[in-house]
Amino acid sequence: MKRLTLSILLSVVTAAAIMCVLTPVARAENVVLAASLLPSREIPPIINADQFASGSVTITLDLTRDSANNITAARARFDALLSNFPQGEVVILAHIHEGGATVNGPIRVDTGINADVPVLLPNGVGAFTRGDIIVPPALAAQIVNNPAAFYFNVHTVINPGGAMRGQLIRQTAGATMLVPTLSQWGGLLMFLLLLAAAATFLSGRLRAPYAPLESSTPVAGASLLNARFDARLFVKVLISSEAVVTFLLIAMRYNVAASDVAGSLACGVVAAFIIHLLMLNAMRH
Structure with missing residues (x-):
């Protein structure tokens, strides 16, 4: 339940960040x-x-x-x-x-x-x-x-x-x-996601041993960097993020250009990858 809540929360934050980045600057x-x-x-x-x-x-x-x-x-x-x-x-x-x-x-x-x-x-x-x-x-x-x-x-x-x-x-x-618009807030949210990843990496390097999913033996220097890539989790997070973004785009009736769609997908991939690493790190502690 805790993992599900974290997944939903991070997906919503990611969607909000991507939506804000896509909003044209007035x-x-x-x-x-x-x-x-x-x-x-x-x-x-x-x-x-x-x-x-x-x-x-x-x-x-x-x-x-x-x-x-x-x-x-x-x-x-x-x-x-x-x-x-x-x-x-x-x-x-x-x-x-x-x-x-x-x-x-x-x-x-x-x-x-x-x-x-x-x-x-x-x-x-x-x-x-x-x-x-x-x-x-x-x-x-x-x-x-x-x-x-x-x-x-x-x-x-x-x-x-x-x-x-x-x-x-x-x-x-x-x-x-x-004029300050949602695009600036979107950039800030994306920055905070990256900052959270960096903070988790440093925290793991400095203090937290962890046990890989297939082993019960702690390994020093836990971090996002040495977290194993979980393709299934990444795909789930990516689909969730892009689904929310698509829903918001339709609901808010934005006129989205091809470049906006490409930007949305790119931001979604980056954000989903970071979130999936954060979730892996949380699951190991």
């Missing part, structure tokens, strides 16, 4: 875009009371990429500064449009500002910040790859069709960092 990345906003860039140019206004916007895209460098999630933050508007002007819309500098394009990302939630400019000067705005991954990829094909537009009460605009320009790339 990368968080901040891409910063900016635009200088002018009424003269509107199509057609503004010639009424808003014509002397100016502004700027900084757009921060918080991206998550998978191991294949594909954007899997994106959120936007808008920080805008507005000045030189007529006193009492009201911003009723602000968003990213798709289109070049000579066309009026469709809205792609909205800030959430509208006539019910406007930005008031009592002195003709103001600022606004809007964040945590979800951007579809495919659209985020288009903006990041070709920001010049998009522009930011501010709409006011006087110019509801657009008061000032500017094409997006990518700024110095934000630092890309690895």
